[in-house]
Amino acid sequence: MLTVGHALTQAREALAPHSETAALDAQTLLAAITRRPRAWVLAHPEARLTPCQHRRLNRACTRLAQGIPLPYVLGRWHFYGREFALTPAVLIPRPETETLVEHALQWLRGHPGRRRAADVGTGSGIIAVTLAAEIPDLRATATDRSAAALGLARLNAVRHGVADRIAWLQTDLLAAAPGSYDLIAANLPYIPTAALASLPVARHEPREALDGGPDGLALIRRLLAQARSRLAPGGLLLLEIAADQGEAARVAALAAFPKAEVRVLPDLAGRDRVLAIAIPGA
Ligand SMILES: C[S@@+](CC[C@H](N)C(=O)[O-])C[C@H]1O[C@@H](n2cnc3c(N)ncnc32)[C@H](O)[C@@H]1O
Structure with missing residues (x-):
């Protein structure tokens, strides 16, 4: 079974050609898939992903490699401290x-x-x-x-x-x-x-x-x-x-x-x- 640490590396490498913030994006992706805060992901490289989480990670990486923005892949994004559901029918919320x-x-x-x-x-x-x-x-x-x-x-x-x-x-x-x-x-x-x-x-x-x-x-x-x-x-x-x-x-x-x-x-x-x-x- 894949560990969180290895999953982070795998996701970061998949994202690097598409994102200037690949490491941060990989952490956000893993946090969403494991339903844990990003700090937990960073603090637990030894934790193991379930087979289902591993499959979701692979699917997400494939879509990211196709250039689909991370918020659409996740289907949610944060704005003003709240999480909002998101689809490609709407603009991705911007911090501005x-x-x-x-x-x-x-x-x-x-x-x-x-x-x-x-x-x-x-x-x-x-x-x-x-x-x-x-x-x-x-x-x-x-x-x-x-x-x-x-x-x-x-x-x-x-x-x-x-x-x-x-x-x-x-x-x-x-x-x-x-x-x-x-x-x-x-x-x-x-x-x-x-x-x-x-x-x-x-x-x-x-x-x-x-x-x-x-x-x-x-x-x-x-x-x-x-x-x-x-x-x-x-x-x-x-x-x-x-x-x-x-x-x-x-x-x-x-x-x-x-x-x-x-x-x-x-x-x-x-x-x-x-x-x-x-x-x-x-
Ligand atoms: C830049 S997005 C902003 C969405 C959201 N308010 C946000 O800040 O993330 C602009 C929105 O305006 C909508 N829109 C564009 N033309 C419009 C019109 N003539 N009347 C009403 N809504 C319109 C689009 O469908 C889109 O959802």
């Missing part, structure tokens, strides 16, 4: 999106009377589910064009015990969303179409989750237009953007909301990451 969630939580905690939120383009549901899990009286509407994404997001909401506070809507951005919202948050596709061809992620993640049109801001501009009638007075709109879109996004925001306070907020690496639009109160 935690910046948007941090700002949303900070605002919600500072505005205890504002509890209607929308997550536009919810994907796996990470934004809506995290906000609802962190803010117990929050009510959210999560939209996506993709029925498969909405099904998975709902599953994640059930797993995290917040399904009764999130409404799911298959629609174009906020087109069919009823009423108005105190907070609208969105991580919409923002990669320029022409850049997609040369991006490795585009080979495995859904195009509808990545393609932001000619300059990457097409969906963001459309949401800005829709949000004018959906954002409550005194509300906040938070949109994730690419590091090089700060100025163009700010201009688009001011065109749609000339009286708003518009800011571009950085991520932990200091790069432009979130467009924040605060609407004056009633």
Whole structure:
């Protein structure tokens, strides 16, 4: 029977041609297969895998060698301290999106009377589910064009015990969303179409989750237009953007909301990451 130590070596070698973080990925894979923390995997090289675990490891290594990203192979990934089920129908959650969630939580905690939120383009549901899990009286509407994404997001909401506070809507951005919202948050596709061809992620993640049109801001501009009638007075709109879109996004925001306070907020690496639009109160 294969030991954990040998399995780590085998997985690391299989991953090395496909990943710059092969050793870490191998540990994550073994932790998932053994259902133990990564620290346990590192501390127990002598432990033995069961035949079933060995088979799962081989299968996972084959898929990884085909270039399938580790989160899809595992079928789950972590975001903001929680585990989310994942399929190739949705974007893999990115740590950058935690910046948007941090700002949303900070605002919600500072505005205890504002509890209607929308997550536009919810994907796996990470934004809506995290906000609802962190803010117990929050009510959210999560939209996506993709029925498969909405099904998975709902599953994640059930797993995290917040399904009764999130409404799911298959629609174009906020087109069919009823009423108005105190907070609208969105991580919409923002990669320029022409850049997609040369991006490795585009080979495995859904195009509808990545393609932001000619300059990457097409969906963001459309949401800005829709949000004018959906954002409550005194509300906040938070949109994730690419590091090089700060100025163009700010201009688009001011065109749609000339009286708003518009800011571009950085991520932990200091790069432009979130467009924040605060609407004056009633
Ligand atoms: C970049 S992914 C983000 C997913 C998730 N919010 C996250 O942060 O991981 C964008 C999502 O927007 C959805 N989407 C794309 N165009 C849309 C549209 N016009 N209306 C609603 N959702 C859309 C995609 O299906 C995808 O799930």
